[in-house]
Amino acid sequence: MATALECREALTTFSENLGKASGNAHAAAQLDRSLSCWITDLDVTFTGRLRDGRIQELVEAPGRPAAKAQIRLALAGDDLVAMVDGSLHFAKAWGSGRVKVEASILDLLKLRSLL
Template sequence: MASADECRQALHDLADRLDAHAQTRGRLDFDRSLACRVTDLGTAFHGRLQDGRLTGITDGDDPQAKIALSAASDDLIALVQGRLDVTRAVASRQVQIKANPFDLIKLRKLL
């Protein structure tokens, strides 16, 4: 089981990767609040997806988030590191993503 600090760092690593991709592929018109719930640790983080970037990552849940990702700590880290395929993880319910169907399509463009 990964720690809350490792999960926080994984989200910051994801933010860095999205930032690098946003610079090379152009602007993606997308602005949504995001909550990431780490089920086995009972903790959560939240931030904002803006123009293909993940910004403002902070501790705590955002119950009003437009996009909510729930996963165990090890699955979250594997997902961010690319060791876990997001489509398979969602299909097997290792990772749950709650979002508007149109937002899910835009999220695929980010990954």
């Protein structure tokens, strides 16, 4: 089982990858939205802001998200780590219910190029 530190590192890597995105992915990464990522098996939430092509102001807190972010993810720590390292494809994880995403329909359309 992935640790909270490994999940933080995965989110940091994902943020760095966003900064290197090009084309449609670059445009999607330029959103300015609040973000939460609830790691269900650890019952810890990382919150931050997707801004300027990166996840900024990343904060860890115990439990479910305290506030409703504009983009919300819920998944196990191992799945987060696997998606970021490329061994689990987002569409497969989402389709099987291993990752849940809540956002506006417009944000989902923009985010699909990132995920």
